[in-house]
Amino acid sequence: MATPSPLETPPAATGTQIRNFLIVLAAIALTVAFSFGLKTQTTSVSLESMAKAAMPLEVALSNEKPTLMEFYANWCTSCQAMASELQSLKEQYGDRVNFVMLNVDNEKWLPEILHYRVDGIPHFVYMQKGGKEIGQAIGEQPRSVIEANLVALSDGASLPYAQSTGQTSAFSTTVEPKAAKTQESAADPRSHGSQVVNKS
Numbered sequence: 001m002a003t004p005s006p007l008e009t010p011p012a013a014t015g016t017q018i019r020n021f022l023i024v025l026a027a028i029a030l031t032v033a034f035s036f037g038l039k040t041q042t043t044s045v046s047l048e049s050m051a052k053a054a055m056p057l058e059v060a061l062s063n064e065k066p067t068l069m070e071f072y073a074n075w076c077t078s079c080q081a082m083a084s085e086l087q088s089l090k091e092q093y094g095d096r097v098n099f100v101m102l103n104v105d106n107e108k109w110l111p112e113i114l115h116y117r118v119d120g121i122p123h124f125v126y127m128q129k130g131g132k133e134i135g136q137a138i139g140e141q142p143r144s145v146i147e148a149n150l151v152a153l154s155d156g157a158s159l160p161y162a163q164s165t166g167q168t169s170a171f172s173t174t175v176e177p178k179a180a181k182t183q184e185s186a187a188d189p190r191s192h193g194s195q196v197v198n199k200s
Contacts, residue, residue, distance in 0.1 A: 045087045047074050051101040057112075060098035061131040066153040067098040068146075071113065071123040073105050078140045079122045085143045089150060096154040126153055126162075135162035 051072075060067045070086070072079040090099045102109040104121060112118075116125055116136070126135040126149055135149065141161075149159045 045083045047072055047076075047079055047083055047101075050083060050087060050090075051103060054101040055098040057100050057102065060100045061127075063098065064129050065096065065098050066129055066156075067100055067125075067127040067131065068150065068153070069100040069102065069112075069125040069127065071102050071104050071109070071116070071118045071121050071125075073103060073121055076121050082122060082140055086146070089143070089146060093147075093150045093154060097150055126159055128153075128156070135159040137161065137163070 055063075055067075057069070060069070070079075086099070102112055104113060104118060116123065116133075120138050122139065122141075124137040124141070124146070125133055126137075127133050134153075137145070137149070145161045149161055152159050
């Protein structure tokens with residue numbers, strides 16, 4: 001019986017090497033496909049970039065278009081979950097409706113946060129031309145609800161979903177209203193004479 005020389009590879013070993021090589025190629029192809037699939041599924045829309053591109057509140061209140069104002073925070077998972085849908089709606093309705101974004105972590109917006117009684121985010125306020133509020137929605141909203149409200153808002157009609165609530169991220173301000181001296185203003189901390197003081 002002849003023994004194979006050290007330079008010859010037995011037929012069984014060659015088959016195993018080819019099989020292992022094909023497995024490695026398949027694994028690489030699957031890894032690339034999986035990575036590409038994840039990249040296309042993750043949103044490329046960031047709240048920060050949306051906020052930078054949003055209409056400034058002062059302009060929105062004076063440009064004769066209705067407005068959708070969103071109170072949000074970059075850490076808010078519900079806000080992040082809705083970002084790509086809102087960006088898509090802005091691209092579709094941005095010529096008819098102002099899209100304003102106010103970050104609740106920015107103390108500049110404290111008067112608006114108190115005025116609209118924001119205690120959960122995302123918090124949406126629908127406003128007619130000139131800034132008159134006609135509806136609010138709190139928490140994650142289905143695209144269909146927001147879109148129906150945007151169509152009605154742009155047409156000057158009543159909102160089909162004027163008040164709705166979905167999943168929110170809890171939010172509390174770092175300031176609180178100062179105790180008022182009169183009985184009337186003490187009953188409502190948002191009354192005309194109240195002051196705001198920093199908690200910290």
